[in-house]
Amino acid sequence: MGDATTGTAYVTTSIPYVNGRPHVGHALEDVQADLFARYRRQRGLRTRLQTGSDDNSLKNVLAAESEGLPVAALVERNARGFRELADALDVEYDSFIRTSVDAAHRAGVTALWQACAAAGAIDKRHYRGLYCVGCEQFYTPDELTPDGLCTEHLTRPDVVEEENYFFRLSRYAGELRRLITTGELRIAPESRRNEVLSFIARGLQDFSISRSAARARGWGIPVPNDPTQVMYVWFDALGNYITALGYGTADVRPYETFWATSQERLHVIGKGIVRFHAVYWPAMLLAAGLPLPSTVFVHGYLTVEGRKISKSLGNAADPRELVARYGAGAVRWYLLREAAAGADADFSVARLAARYNADLADDLGNLLNRANSMLHRYRGGVVPALPPDPLALPDAGALAAIAAALPDRIARAMDLFDPRLALDAVWALVAGANRLVDSAKPWTLYKAEKAGDMEAGKALDAVLYALLEAVRVVAVHLEPFVPSVAALVLAQLNAPDTTACPYAERVRWGGLQPGTRTDPPTPLFPKLDVPDTLVFAPSGGLDTRRQGRLRRGHP
């Protein structure tokens, strides 16, 4: 991230097809992108988070036909569901683009097409190919299963034959290879970068970027100067990353700030669409003479209760129900704590509850509750003075040292896009504080103080201060990950709102002001009582798997 105190950053989610309801995989991408944006904002970068919906897909047209609805009504309804999910998950997006109705998008992709055409990157050809509507992509026979099926959808692609405009991708192979090899275009994790480089090494084929308006049922953005064709949905969808900033319109200031001159342009995407973001999109930008993304981060897929999820397979459960029941904090915590950078992970309600109970209820919640209870019992709820030499008490000093190392440890993990690793670092401070309670035994210090031992009283002050300060520092670091959890903790500590202060100052040891009166100790994260039979059912929502056990009186 370079100099983190100045500059701007731009973070995007992909824009999903809105032919159905969101599933928990969308929640993972929303939460990761939001974390990356909030983290950059916390460290002082002016950061814009972009999300939205891909309305112009042929899949949306087919879904509308099967529901007997006008396409515009279907995408309107479904896009609202995706927006509600982002809101429910505390995703702090700056704009939600809808590619069918945002006038700026239509103007922007038209300008992008014209820039590519002016550079000689587009021509019209006759074409015959195998098209998977699920993927909105042409495949060559060797990219299909031995039976000739799409590997993603296990359906047979349509044979499509028509006149189309082509993008001359093959022209850009050398330049793309150079940009990715030098890291000017970073693809993370490393395994995805290697996958892209070997895809380029096999030879890049020019690809079709339009459809006949008839095959697209007239739905989509018309090709400039050719009303018989609409733009291929990926050309249109990829353009959203700059059209959402006003590219090609009268007001290009956001584009200048967050794309053209931005310190970082980060796309967060799923592993199924790497080729579009790491090859097609950069090539389109090269052709148009525009800056490339700086990083494409590729997350893995989630399974739900051990099974693959996919809208087209019809087993995509709606995460809004999960958030309504357990809260955004619990869901975000699970998604960020459980999935390693870029790797696949499984989502299960039992694991969500176990994680929440072990980490938030036990480790952090109990720590705060014990420390604040002792503060109220021994010091009337008033934070004692920070000892003149915080290292005087070895265990309390050790906590300050762990806290001092956190900003760098978190930065290293976040540079690898690894929230789990970053939270491991934060949890070292939680664990250290819990150890301090056990080793310092504040209750024995209090007894000794009562018996007249003034040194014990000073040690008790030092321990109580260190415990509460550790909790405060942890909460500030948790803000980008689980903002609602952090806010609850800071509120109980009655910590002043420092969000406008520089990050380094906010997390510096000693921020908790002596004399602060904390709120009465109340457990903030009561354990989730989740029967181990409760599952996030593929057929839709929360359900119990073995009813018999419930009837015997289990909660």
Ligand SMILES: [Zn+2]
């Ligand atoms: Zn497919």
